[in-house]
Every structure is written in structure tokens, then in C-alpha cells.
């Protein structure tokens with residue numbers, strides 16, 4: 001099923017064939033274990049050069065809830081609490097190229113940094129030195145030399161491909177988001193592959209992409225992974241309408257569409273984690289396990305999901321119960337998957353830190 005036509009036909013199956021598809025994908029899961037990473041979420045700034053039609057994270061300077069730049073003390077107050085909760089992943093997220101906004105540039109300059117990536121490197125390095133957490137950064141579109149720098153201090157990194165559809169650059173979805181040009185995102189993911197960075201990517205489902213475009217997006221991730229072997233997990237994220245966003249009245253994808261996407265992704269990538277965010281699928285998360293999902297992603301006992309603040313994380317006990325009800329087991333993993341814990345993919349700093357666990 002490696003051709004676009006095969007994938008499209010699976011994404012279009014109906015009636016009993018849906019059950020056959022789900023069951024075939026479910027049987028591809030290698031173990032009875034469903035993993036998660038105990039994390040803490042640090043939104044270093046919510047300033048962003050893009051303006052996606054579905055976003056509630058981005059703020060502009062002057063907004064009441066704008067966070068120009070988290071400082072060292074704010075960050076380490078949270079990281080130290082996360083240490084007490086025995087979190088292992090420090091998830092650093094921020095808007096794309098925030099230093100293109102004057103307020104962030106000035107705030108970085110006051111701390112002695114020219115770019116967000118320079119500041120992020122410092123924070124990740126301090127995290128490694130002073131806490132029991134491993135950094136996982138989502139820095140958006142960055143240059144290869146910046147990825148190379150961050151590899152030294154990150155256990156893994158991530159960038160959602162979201163979609164390969166260039167058509168959406170002309171719609172409400174991405175018309176004000178230069179960084180959502182699929183070519184730029186593919187280049188960053190490809191550069192990460194060349195640098196052997198364990199990488200998380202994924203698709204955003206229900207933003208106006210066609211079935212054909214979903215198939216093309218999956219095949220692009222497959223092309224990148226076949227070439228570089230660096231994709232550790234693929235997130236299948238459902239669009240959720242939120243109050244006040246330009247796409248507020250858009251429908252969300254149906255559970256059947258989502259299950260088919262999860263199933264086809266597992267069939268295409270049997271050895272790669274397929275992740276469903278449980279906080280965006282509160283009532284329905286369990287059914288995705290039938291379709292081959294095998295990872296719940298980062299779950300925080302401490303901080304909210306700032307990208308989806310309306311969707312609180314499930315309590316870990318609840319997640320454990322839901323997983324066990326399906327005859328499966330919940331197991332904590334690190335932000336880097338076991339196959340990537342070696343000196344090809346991780347710097348000496350990271351290898352030493354992980355050996356100390």
C-alpha cells in the first residue's frame with residue numbers, strides 16, 4: 001500500500017471495510033504497551049510571525065495575555081517543580097521567528113541574545129545541567145546550522161508538517177502564515193534528517209485538505225523517513241474549532257475520518273509511534289487504540305496545554321485506566337524513543353545524561 005492510489009482508496013473505505021482496515025492496523029502494533037512522556041510545557045513566548053486560521057496560541061504585543069519572553073527565573077521555577085513531579089521532558093515551544101517582532105528582539109537583546117535559537121540553546125543547556133529533564137524543542141522553521149546547534153542540547157525535536165497542501169496557503173487557514181509553506185517545513189524536517197536528529201512530526205486533520213492531500217502528506221513523511229530514518233513518531237491531530245479564531249465555525253473531522261487516518265498511518269509506518277493527543281479526544285481517545293495508535297504523547301501533570309488551553313490534560317490515573325480497559329498497558333517513555341538512544345542520534349551531553357537515569 002505504498003502508492004498514493006492505495007492510500008486514497010483506504011482513506012475512502014466504507015461499511016465493513018472500515019472495520020477490516022482498523023483491525024489490520026491494530027494488529028500491526030508491536031506490543032501491548034501504549035506510551036506517554038511525562039512532560040512540562042514551557043511557552044517561551046507566544047509572539048509569532050504567522051497568523052494561522054486555527055490558532056489561539058499566538059498573541060500580539062499589547063494583548064493582555066501576550067508573553068514577550070519567559071525569563072530564566074520563570075522558566076526554572078516551573079522546571080524545578082517538574083523535577084519534583086519526576087517529569088522527564090521539558091517541552092519548549094514558541095511562536096515562529098518571534099525575534100522578527102521588535103518587542104521580542106529587544107527582550108532578547110537585554111539578555112544578550114541575538115535570536116530565539118541562541119536563547120533556547122542556553123536554556124536547554126541549563127536544563128540539562130541543573131534538572132533531571134531532557135529538552136524537546138519545537139522551534140518552527142529554522143536554519144540547518146541552528147538545528148545543528150540545538151541538536152547538542154535536545155533529546156529530540158519536532159515540527160508538524162501539518163499538510164503538504166500549497167493550496168491552503170491561499171485560504172483562511174494559512175494565507176497569513178509564510179512559515180506554513182509546505183516547502184519550508186519539508187526543508188526543516190529534511191535538514192533534521194541530514195543531521196540525524198530524532199524527530200517528531202505529524203499532520204493536522206480537518207483544515208480543508210482533501211483526501212488526496214492527506215495521502216500526499218503521509219507519502220512525504222515516508223519519503224523523508226525512508227531517506228534519513230529520523231522520524232520517531234507521527235502525531236495525527238484533529239482540528240478543533242475554538243471560540244474567537246477565524247475558523248471558529250469550521251466543522252471538526254469526524255471520528256471515522258480520524259480513525260482511518262490513524263489506521264493508514266500505522267499501516268504505512270508500522271515501526272514508528274503513532275500518536276493521538278488524548279486531551280483533544282477526551283471522549284473518544286480509546287477507540288484510536290483499536291486503529292493502531294500507540295502513543296499518547298506528552299502528558300503534563302503540572303502545566304496546561306498552552307496551544308489548546310480549553311482541553312485540559314487527562315489525569316495520568318485516568319489515562320492508565322482507559323488504556324487498561326482496552327487490554328493494553330500504559331508505560332512512560334523518554335522524549336527520545338529507545339531506537340534513537342545512541343551516539344549517531346544524540347550528542348555526548350545527552351548520552352551522558354540518559355545514562356545517569
Ligand code: SF4
Nearest residue numbers: 048050051052055058
Ligand atoms: S499555529 Fe503556531 S505558527 Fe500558526 S500562528 Fe499559531 S503559534 Fe504561530
